[in-house]
Amino acid sequence: MSILIDKNTRVLCQGITGKAGRFHARQCLDYGTQVVGGVTPGKGGERIEGLPVFDTVEEAVRQTGADATMIFVPPPTAADAILEAADAGIRLIVAITEGIPVLDMVGACDVLRRGKSRLIGPNCPGVITPDACKIGIMPGYIHRRGPVGVISRSGTLTYEAVWQLSRLGLGQSTCVGLGGDPIVGTSFVDLLAMFQDDPQTEGVLLIGEIGGTAEEEAAAYVRGQFRKPVAALVAGRTAPPGKRMGHAGAIIAGGRGTAAEKIAALQSAGIQLAQSPADMAAAMQRALQRS
Amino acid sequence: MKIHEYQAKQILREAGVGVPRGIVADTPQAAADAFGQLGGQLAVVKAQTHSGGRGKGTVKDNPRQHSVEVVGSPDEARQAAGNLLGHALVTVQTGPEGQLVRRVLVEQGCRIERELYLGIVVDRAAAMPVLMASPQGGMDIEQVAARTPELIYREPFHPDAGLRSYQARKLAQKLGLSGGATRAGEEFMRRLCRVFVNRDCSLVEINPLVLTGEGALLALDAKMSFDPSSLFRHPELRELRDLAEEQPAETRAAEAGLSYVKLDGSIGCLVNGAGLAMSTMDLIQLHGGAPANFLDVGGGANLDQVTEAFRILLADGGLRAVLVNIFGGIMRCTTIAEAIVASYRSVGFQVPLVVRLEGTEVDEGREILAASGLNIITAEDLTDAAKRVVAAAG
Numbered sequence: 001m002s003i004l005i006d007k008n009t010r011v012l013c014q015g016i017t018g019k020a021g022r023f024h025a026r027q028c029l030d031y032g033t034q035v036v037g038g039v040t041p042g043k044g045g046e047r048i049e050g051l052p053v054f055d056t057v058e059e060a061v062r063q064t065g066a067d068a069t070m071i072f073v074p075p076p077t078a079a080d081a082i083l084e085a086a087d088a089g090i091r092l093i094v095a096i097t098e099g100i101p102v103l104d105m106v107g108a109c110d111v112l113r114r115g116k117s118r119l120i121g122p123n124c125p126g127v128i129t130p131d132a133c134k135i136g137i138m139p140g141y142i143h144r145r146g147p148v149g150v151i152s153r154s155g156t157l158t159y160e161a162v163w164q165l166s167r168l169g170l171g172q173s174t175c176v177g178l179g180g181d182p183i184v185g186t187s188f189v190d191l192l193a194m195f196q197d198d199p200q201t202e203g204v205l206l207i208g209e210i211g212g213t214a215e216e217e218a219a220a221y222v223r224g225q226f227r228k229p230v231a232a233l234v235a236g237r238t239a240p241p242g243k244r245m246g247h248a249g250a251i252i253a254g255g256r257g258t259a260a261e262k263i264a265a266l267q268s269a270g271i272q273l274a275q276s277p278a279d280m281a282a283a284m285q286r287a288l289q290r291s
Numbered sequence: 292m293k294i295h296e297y298q299a300k301q302i303l304r305e306a307g308v309g310v311p312r313g314i315v316a317d318t319p320q321a322a323a324d325a326f327g328q329l330g331g332q333l334a335v336v337k338a339q340t341h342s343g344g345r346g347k348g349t350v351k352d353n354p355r356q357h358s359v360e361v362v363g364s365p366d367e368a369r370q371a372a373g374n375l376l377g378h379a380l381v382t383v384q385t386g387p388e389g390q391l392v393r394r395v396l397v398e399q400g401c402r403i404e405r406e407l408y409l410g411i412v413v414d415r416a417a418a419m420p421v422l423m424a425s426p427q428g429g430m431d432i433e434q435v436a437a438r439t440p441e442l443i444y445r446e447p448f449h450p451d452a453g454l455r456s457y458q459a460r461k462l463a464q465k466l467g468l469s470g471g472a473t474r475a476g477e478e479f480m481r482r483l484c485r486v487f488v489n490r491d492c493s494l495v496e497i498n499p500l501v502l503t504g505e506g507a508l509l510a511l512d513a514k515m516s517f518d519p520s521s522l523f524r525h526p527e528l529r530e531l532r533d534l535a536e537e538q539p540a541e542t543r544a545a546e547a548g549l550s551y552v553k554l555d556g557s558i559g560c561l562v563n564g565a566g567l568a569m570s571t572m573d574l575i576q577l578h579g580g581a582p583a584n585f586l587d588v589g590g591g592a593n594l595d596q597v598t599e600a601f602r603i604l605l606a607d608g609g610l611r612a613v614l615v616n617i618f619g620g621i622m623r624c625t626t627i628a629e630a631i632v633a634s635y636r637s638v639g640f641q642v643p644l645v646v647r648l649e650g651t652e653v654d655e656g657r658e659i660l661a662a663s664g665l666n667i668i669t670a671e672d673l674t675d676a677a678k679r680v681v682a683a684a685g
Binding site for chain 1: 384412413415416418419420433449450451488491493518519520521523524550552554562563564565566567568569570571572573574575576577582585587590618620621649650651672673674677
């Protein structure tokens with residue numbers, strides 16, 4: 001079954017006339033995603049990769065029936081693009097852009113929480129339901145369809161996990177990149193609730209990192225309500241405090257957000273911890289076998 | 292991005308937020324002159340560096356000299372400045388080498404009746420800025436949070452609306468302000484929140500906020516840092532950047548579009564992706580080695596970036612081995628392998644190099660490395676890579 005997206009999802013690409021937007025629209029089409037159009041203000045009427053380009057999301061939705069979007073718009077106007085998509089009734093917004101001002105995201109999330117659209121990201125690789133739909137920049141070919149849900153704050157570390165899972169014969173139901181920024185639209189908890197109700201998903205792998213409290217909140221949710229096996233990796237045990245480790249959200253601030261705290265919380269919820277990034281798929285397998 | 296205390300106070304001054312009168316000095320004589328200009332009663336000479344914990348900082352080769360000194364004459368100001376300028380200040384955050392002091396702030400003294408605390412950050416879970424206030428100022432706020440968390444009051448506010456009047460009134464009462472100080476406190480807090488939003492801050496901290504003997508509210512210390520993603524829209528803040536306070540290697544990496552953090556170990560890492568880079572460091576440590584750095588070469592990892600990344604890594608004299616860990620998704624392993632071989636040749640490697648490649652065109656990529664004739668150790672998987680590089684580092 002999977003969550004969020006399937007072969008019927010119709011996807012727009014906002015920022016399609018830019019280098020990244022154009023390239024990844026093509027990659028998603030090649031994977032089999034129903035990419036139905038693009039939006040770049042002022043470029044309406046053009047065609048990119050055989051797709052119609054529109055000036056506004058509202059017009060794009062009217063003409064194509066799109067219900068999802070992936071956003072490659074540069075940082076200064078990306079939050080505006082997110083709000084435009086929500087306003088046009090897009091139910092799933094996947095924001096790839098890295099570097100959106102934090103206070104812009106505060107404003108955007110405040111509007112979104114009162115509406116019906118779900119935001120994934122920003123600064124994320126996207127969402128993929130193997131063999132059905134890819135919205136984002138992940139390499140499609142490493143994925144296999146199967147019973148493991150994957151939720152990650154990272155990009156290439158997620159691909160590493162998926163690669164290991166596929167090689168072990170553990171395919172994936174849906175993989176979601178939450179994004180590396182401090183303020184993101186969707187959390188581990190939001191997606192765990194969806195995976196709970198998805199018949200195809202038998203277990204979930206969480207990939208976390210230093211900074212914030214998302215893993216601790218996930219642990220509390222798993223302990224209280226989640227009934228399927230869970231495994232996890234937390235990256236950044238060796239990260240020094242006060243330094244931003246690549247991702248804007250990966251920083252130990254004021255003593256909070258350490259890997260040790262997260263690992264302790266996840267362990268106390270009965271979650272199977274991966275000893276290292278080499279151990280992610282094996283940890284998932286152990287969790288599935290124990291249940 | 293961080294700035295100095297004197298720069299933060301200038302921003303606050305411009306926004307009508309109460310700060311003491313102060314003058315920056317970069318020579319002992321300038322400090323003496325500043326004392327005179329301030330009216331010549333009592334002043335404070337404060338070392339200006341970015342590092343936290345300055346309040347308890349001392350000069351490295353003269354531990355009796357503190358980073359903050361109360362002075363009562365131009366000569367005393369000159370003396371204190373002379374002991375600080377050009378010397379290394381050691382705090383809990385600088386490490387034993389300390390940070391060179393290039394400027395001091397000479398500030399008018401005041402009679403302190405009470406010390407309060409104000410801080411603003413964006414609360415990630417709530418996705419909203421929050422103003423924190425405490426009557427326990429002048430102390431390490433983390434200690435207050437640990438011992439008496441009920442004495443830290445929190446008011447979230449929307450960037451557009453700012454801190455609302457009723458919120459300011461609530462906090463003024465909790466802070467025990469009375470008389471004229473009540474309205475002054477409310478106004479101080481509202482303006483501070485406005486600064487946080489207008490300048491796209493990530494942190495604003497006033498500790499202590501003092502209530503003076505005359506009933507005025509002044510920010511005795513001010514710490515401000517800014518959201519790096521917002522700097523494109525703040526040319527006035529970019530000018531405040533002090534490269535001398537940054538690690539040169541980190542600055543150089545940022546200019547090349549790389550993310551680099553120096554650590555203490557001997558095994559250099561080059562990885563694509565922040566999460567993978569962090570967990571590569573963890574992996575090295577798990578197998579008994581010590582990572583020398585974090586380095587995320589990003590999604591591009593073209594020849595120029597990989598070459599620059601190697602140059603930055605190898606400039607670290609303590610390096611005994613290097614691990615390259617690349618997962619090529621959209622980025623092909625052949626491209627990475629070619630970049631590694633070309634960089635190896637042009638940079639000139641003195642230490643063992645272990646490469647672990649995985650992903651698109653991995654077999655062809657490994658072929659390129661093997662056929663290069665260079666002393667590159669190709670690893671099979673992550674565990675193999677970690678063990679080999681730890682062994683190679685000796």
